[in-house]
Amino acid sequence: MTEHPHEIRLRVNGVPHTLRVPARRLLSDCLRHDLGLTGTHVGCEHGVCGACTVLLDGLPVRSCLMLAVGAARHSDITTVEGLAGPDGSLHPVQRAFGECHALQCGFCTPGFLTLVASHLEDNPDPTEAEARDAISGNLCRCTGYQNIVAAVLRAAELRREAPPAGERRAAGGVPGDAGGPA
Known part of the structure; x- marks a missing residue:
């Protein structure tokens, strides 16, 4: 058939x-x-x-x-x-993952980035416990999660430092700026 x-x-x-x-x-x-x-x-x-x-x-x-x-x-x-801006500027979550070394092999990274970007829309100032809870449904076999939690908290800081218009949820970002290997 x-x-x-x-x-x-x-x-x-x-x-x-x-x-x-x-x-x-x-x-x-x-x-x-x-x-x-x-x-x-x-x-x-x-x-x-x-x-x-x-x-x-x-x-x-x-x-x-x-x-x-x-x-x-x-x-x-x-x-x-x-997630990245039309001009290639990184989303605060992408920046934070780089700054906090929140990835190793990078395979899980795209899922974490999108998840955290959404979470910060709902909770722009999470506690460490809330950050851990937010990422608890995604698996990473490399990092031990400490740096991922730090990146969630850092992304929240970066969002507070930049105007909300700097974030791109579906603004036609730059292909290939995936934050990890394809």
């Missing part, structure tokens, strides 16, 4: 796309293979690790658990590439 493709419209990092995808195409595969946005990493493929986390209408979701046709009902998808 041949699966007929579905035409969908997605707005990813501020850019509209019209695609033809099979009904069972995962959002993570659509982003990576159809749109070439390889910053979204696929780890466990069960929604457990968080490496594939993207923002759907500003909220973190596991893109390996969502079908691309289901994402078409939403107005905005932001991947790690979309």
Whole structure:
């Protein structure tokens, strides 16, 4: 039986796309293979690790658990590439992860970056305990989480130092500025 493709419209990092995808195409595969946005990493493929986390209408979701046709009902998808500003300026979370050495192999980093960016929208001044709780659903096998927690707190500081307009949630960021290997 041949699966007929579905035409969908997605707005990813501020850019509209019209695609033809099979009904069972995962959002993570659509982003990576159809749109070439390889910053979204696929780890466990069960929604457990968080490496594939993207923002759907500003909220973190596991893109390996969502079908691309289901994402078409939403107005905005932001991947790690979309966090940076149109001019290439790094989002405060990206800056903080670099400053705090909150990555090692980088595989989990895109999921952490999108998750933390969303968390700081809701809680712009987290305590250390709140930062730990916020990242508790994402897995990292390298860092031991100490520097990731420090980066969450540092990102909150950087946000307070810069005007909110400096943040880009879906402003059409610079592809390839993923914060980790593809």
